[in-house]
Amino acid sequence: xxxxxxxxxxxxxxVFQALPSPQKLYVLIDIVPTGAGVxxxxxxxxxxxxxxxxxxxGDKIRKVREAVKLVLGRLSPQDLVxxxxxxxxxxxxxxxxxxxxxxxxxxxxxxxxxxxxTTMSKGMRRGLDEMRQGVTPDRVSRMLLLTDGETFGDxxxxxxxxxxxxxxxxxxxxxxxxEEWNMPLLEAVAGQSGGVVDHLETPDSILAEFQRTVATxxxxxxxxxxxxxxxxxxxxxxxxxxxxxxxxxxxxxxLSDRDIQLxxxxxxxxxxxxxxxxxxVQPKAAGAYRVAQADVMYDMPAAGLxxxxxxxxxxxxxxxxxxxxxxxxxxxxNLVEKVSVFKLxxxxxxxxxxxxxxxxxQQLRAAATRLLNLGEADLAQAAEQEANNLEQQGQxxxxxxxxxxxxxxxxxxxxxxxxx
Amino acid sequence: MVTCxxxxxxxxxxxxxxxxxxTSLQGAVNAPVPASFAPPPAPNFAVGGGSVCPQCGAQxxxxxxFCENCxxxxxxxxxVVSSGGGYAPAPVVQPPINQxxxxxxxxxxxxxxxxxxxxSATDGQTYQLSGKTTYLLGRKDDVSGNYPxxxxxxxxxxxxxxxxxxxxxxxxxxxxxxxxxxxNGTWVNTQRLxxxxxxxxxxxxxxxxxxxxxxxxx
Numbered sequence: 001x002x003x004x005x006x007x008x009x010x011x012x013x014x015v016f017q018a019l020p021s022p023q024k025l026y027v028l029i030d031i032v033p034t035g036a037g038v039x040x041x042x043x044x045x046x047x048x049x050x051x052x053x054x055x056x057x058g059d060k061i062r063k064v065r066e067a068v069k070l071v072l073g074r075l076s077p078q079d080l081v082x083x084x085x086x087x088x089x090x091x092x093x094x095x096x097x098x099x100x101x102x103x104x105x106x107x108x109x110x111x112x113x114x115x116x117x118t119t120m121s122k123g124m125r126r127g128l129d130e131m132r133q134g135v136t137p138d139r140v141s142r143m144l145l146l147t148d149g150e151t152f153g154d155x156x157x158x159x160x161x162x163x164x165x166x167x168x169x170x171x172x173x174x175x176x177x178x179e180e181w182n183m184p185l186l187e188a189v190a191g192q193s194g195g196v197v198d199h200l201e202t203p204d205s206i207l208a209e210f211q212r213t214v215a216t217x218x219x220x221x222x223x224x225x226x227x228x229x230x231x232x233x234x235x236x237x238x239x240x241x242x243x244x245x246x247x248x249x250x251x252x253x254x255l256s257d258r259d260i261q262l263x264x265x266x267x268x269x270x271x272x273x274x275x276x277x278x279x280x281v282q283p284k285a286a287g288a289y290r291v292a293q294a295d296v297m298y299d300m301p302a303a304g305l306x307x308x309x310x311x312x313x314x315x316x317x318x319x320x321x322x323x324x325x326x327x328x329x330x331x332x333x334n335l336v337e338k339v340s341v342f343k344l345x346x347x348x349x350x351x352x353x354x355x356x357x358x359x360x361x362q363q364l365r366a367a368a369t370r371l372l373n374l375g376e377a378d379l380a381q382a383a384e385q386e387a388n389n390l391e392q393q394g395q396x397x398x399x400x401x402x403x404x405x406x407x408x409x410x411x412x413x414x415x416x417x418x419x420x
Numbered sequence: 421m422v423t424c425x426x427x428x429x430x431x432x433x434x435x436x437x438x439x440x441x442x443t444s445l446q447g448a449v450n451a452p453v454p455a456s457f458a459p460p461p462a463p464n465f466a467v468g469g470g471s472v473c474p475q476c477g478a479q480x481x482x483x484x485x486f487c488e489n490c491x492x493x494x495x496x497x498x499x500v501v502s503s504g505g506g507y508a509p510a511p512v513v514q515p516p517i518n519q520x521x522x523x524x525x526x527x528x529x530x531x532x533x534x535x536x537x538x539x540s541a542t543d544g545q546t547y548q549l550s551g552k553t554t555y556l557l558g559r560k561d562d563v564s565g566n567y568p569x570x571x572x573x574x575x576x577x578x579x580x581x582x583x584x585x586x587x588x589x590x591x592x593x594x595x596x597x598x599x600x601x602x603x604n605g606t607w608v609n610t611q612r613l614x615x616x617x618x619x620x621x622x623x624x625x626x627x628x629x630x631x632x633x634x635x636x637x638x
Contacts, residue, residue, distance in 0.1 A: 023483035232442035290437035334563040340486040366491030373583040
């Protein structure tokens with residue numbers, strides 16, 4: 001182990017009261033590549049799979065051309081790019097190739113125009129076939145899938161292709177433009193491939209989002225990262241959330257009754273990921289204890305390292321003396337609260353879908369209050385509006401749902417991320 | 421091998437904490453198990469473990485910050501800490517704000533000068549309300565930059581007070597309390613305010629935010 005990845009953990013207090021009942025503790029774990037020993041940027045294998053259906057006409061398709069040209073300018077001849085366009089049919093605009101001749105690539109990009117309907121699986125199939133040629137362990141692959149509408153009758157194929165992409169090591173970054181796209185489908189595509197979904201409210205966001213995706217790929221230094229928590233007897237996991245770079249629930253794989261494993265994937269240089277784990281601690285006598293040992297395993301291909309480990313003990317102190325209980329750790333609590341907002345709106349959405357309008361309304365109002373407390377007036381208003389929509393019409397609006405879903409995920413983003 | 425004094429599991433001599441139960445192993449080398457290291461009491465779910473959310477009645481666990489069902493802030497269910505301990509933050513004294521002076525020459529009649537009022541919280545804190553006509557009641561939060569006029573501090577957090585929970589304001593010579601769509605509710609005496617609703621208050625009335633309570637003197 002040579003210290004390329006820094007592992008730090010904190011609890012929501014440092015000293016807790018020893019209670020006669022089980023209690024919940026929140027553990028924040030930061031996993032950040034520090035850059036020691038890694039100066040080499042990994043080459044990327046970027047696959048752009050772009051919707052050019054009739055609804056993309058005008059500003060949208062113009063902004064797409066602009067964004068594609070811009071990201072190609074950020075790549076170098078060691079990087080690979082492929083560009084696939086889909087409507088009812090599919091065209092390979094740029095077959096998988098090094099980013100060498102920009103003038104020629106720009107001329108091809110200018111040929112992107114709108115036409116036809118939307119059959120997303122055709123684009124994904126072709127895009128995947130192009131990208132597969134460029135997949136190597138020391139190259140960061142990602143498919144950037146952009147769509148503004150529903151695909152017709154091929155949802156199952158899309159899901160299967162996402163699973164296939166995941167098996168090749170190609171996560172899909174799915175970008176939904178506007179309000180008409182199929183949120184559950186893109187969520188499944190991203191989830192099954194190990195990627196992410198984002199919502200672009202207007203075509204003006206296309207450029208920034210393309211840039212962000214490429215910057216994330218270029219910043220990836222550690223790969224295949226996974227966090228294992230070895231819990232001691234009397235401590236059980238309740239839930240695990242990724243909080244940075246954005247909020248999402250982490251699926252936990254139970255290795256044994258005391259070990260859980262969380263798949264983190266790529267880690268970006270200097271940024272990494274932060275994970276919030278909720279654990280239930282059974283009553284223990286006052287004293288200092290280890291709650292768990294955190295173990296992160298990762299590869300660092302540019303440094304020729306695989307199967308590296310970094311470990312840390314997560315310790316807690318329990319006291320019988322109430323005056324020794326320490327105050328809450330403010331920044332951990334702030335993240336706990338942001339996760340609670342994300343949970344609330346996610347739950348409200350599923351309660352609304354199953355017809356439990358009263359509970360969903362209550363959850364949305366609670367989310368609105370909390371968002372206001374967090375200084376997020378815009379999202380708070382959206383939550384309040386959706387609570388009203390539910391009460392008056394029995395359902396939430398497509399635009400409000402997407403705004404809340406993707407807005408609350410980004411509650412934790414660092415300021416420098418927002419500015420870039 | 422080192423034997424854990426709590427659970428008797430064998431541990432590596434270099435281990436700082438027992439791999440099985442997490443107990444500190446410092447000083448455990450070759451020492452007989454002292455009586456004071458008796459295993460912790462078995463879990464007793466009947467004692468304090470059956471808390472319910474004050475808003476929706478769902479089962480919640482100690483230390484849980486937000487109700488999993490309805491999202492209510494559950495600070496009040498965190499371990500109860502007796503007041504006066506080292507844990508409570510230093511009292512926040514609201515500095516008196518100078519009364520604005522209204523010249524007699526003004527073309528407009530001066531608004532009624534606010535008679536100052538006072539909130540005496542049951543946790544011993546006293547808050548002076550003077551110099552303004554509206555006061556925000558809530559909890560200071562440096563992270564989100566929320567600084568209320570009446571900061572209920574950590575006792576407020578424990579009692580489920582929102583950062584922007586309610587406001588006390590004056591219209592004419594009458595004082596009112598308005599709830600700011602708080603999670604855990606605002607009461608005047610025994611009456612709960614509707615979300616964003618307001619109600620007049622008089623000297624001697626009790627104002628309650630979640631489980632935090634204060635007597636109003638105006």
